[in-house]
Amino acid sequence: MHPCAIKDFTLTRFQFRRDRVIGDAQVKFDTFNALALELSDGAGHTGLGFAHSMWDAMPSLAALTQTFTTHLWPGLDGKQPGALIHRIERPRGGNQRDTTYGFAEALQIALWDLAAQQAGLPLSDYLGGSRRTSPVYASGLDYHMTDAEFSAFFTRAADLGFTAFKIKVGPDAAWNLHRLDLLRQAVGPQAGVMVDANETWSAKEASAQLHLFHRAGHHLVWAEDPILRTDFDGLKALSAACPWTQINAGEYLDAPGRARLLMARATDIINVHGRITEVMHTGWLAAELGIPVALGNTNLEIGVHTACALPEVPWLEYSFQNYDHLVEEPFRIHAGEIHVPDRPGLGLTLSQAARTTWSAPEPLQELQTGPDCQLFQPRA
Incomplete structure (x- = not known):
């Protein structure tokens, strides 16, 4: 053999x-x-x-x-x-x-x-990457936190050097606006802010909520999964109706679905996760179309390798999940950047x-x- x-x-x-x-x-x-x-x-x-x-x-x-x-x-x-x-x-x-x-x-x-x-080779290099770091934003997966827990969490994240933050939003517009206000108090007015609705809204509800946030002075980097994943017409209309922010979609689609989403030009940013082959295929198509790619949550942040290998990735998500103890040396995160180690492959050992x-x-x-x-x- x-x-x-x-x-x-x-x-x-x-x-x-x-x-x-x-x-x-x-x-x-x-x-x-x-x-x-x-x-x-x-x-x-x-x-x-x-x-x-x-x-x-x-x-x-x-x-x-x-x-x-x-x-x-x-x-x-x-x-x-x-x-x-x-x-x-x-x-x-x-x-x-x-x-x-x-x-x-x-x-x-x-x-x-x-x-x-x-x-x-480190996997990012093996995939053709030319960089070893990627910007990373702090994500709380925070919908079920109390206001006090929410504020403490994002204050700590800002203290650790993160400069962009994503929060969960839901159907209640007043509640959503309150959480955005709490976030601004915790991280400051200059921070990058994303919201993730997880398909909570219809297209018209999404437009109303995003206009409300904008009028209140919350200038969003993106709105993630605002409406149903298959509503390509609604996603395109929402992007046109809210030119001050970007629509991020694709998280819930499989690889063929993401290809259809890209070819329909129905999203401003395509969201991918951990399946390396599929992420690279999607990323190559996105690069041809000039559409940015966002790396969502990946187990132990292995997505840093594809983030560093694809030319259209502005951000990788980090959600402070308590599984770092499963590997000997987790990836280093410092001052809002996640680093690929010099070790070959993923650089992770159980x-x-x-x-x-x-x-x-x-x-x-x-x-x-x-x-x-x-x-x-x-x-x-």
Whole structure:
């Protein structure tokens, strides 16, 4: 077997309580449910990928392993990651479906990580990037915070050097305006501000709310997912009606849906997440059309690599989620910039604590609360 060929895999299951309730006007979550996938080659390299479940705990490790072994491992065993990441397939009929338990995302990330390690390059460089930092904005996932918690959170984020901030908004215009006022008090009038409605509004409601914010002196960088993801006509009309801000959409679409959104010129910014192959395909098309790309939340902020590889990315989202303890050295964030490490691949290694203290092979009834986000910890 060639030393670059994949020879083994390891799955690690996680289930622990978040340090706060996160969510938007539609949903809220207090538990982190996830898995880590490690793919090993014959030369001592290990590619790492993550997948998560928002609503339900992952099944047992034994069930995860059986599913992966049956459905995915035959297509990986003995194959070279550099070939797999560039493979173009066209599934049809019943084969046109996502993999179970989020394996598709974990697999894309782990394969790219492994291929970049074999090339001896940070993943951003391997993807063709020419920079090692990206601007990052502070996101609270804050809809369910009290006003006091909200103000304390964003004050702390501003103290840490963030210069742009995104908040959740909902159907109540007065409540939304109140939160924007609280944010301005916490971070100052010069800060960049984004709002995320998570499809709460209709097109006319969105226009009314955005006009209200603008008249109140809140000049937004963007409004994210203001209306239904498939309402391309509404998104275009909203962009035209609110020329002082940008419309950010695409988060909830799959790769073909994002391509249709871009080709319809129905968004000012396209929102993508963690599936590296799909992000790059979307980013290439966006670059051809001159449309910026926003990197939303990605597990352990692995999106910094695609953010640094694509020419149209102005921002990456950081939401202070308490999972940094799962890796040995999280990505460094300083003065509103996130940094790609010099280490090859992703530059992340699963921590020993993740394999022992935080590993949960079976579904748990009583959960530990994970450590607070490292950026909120006292600095030495």
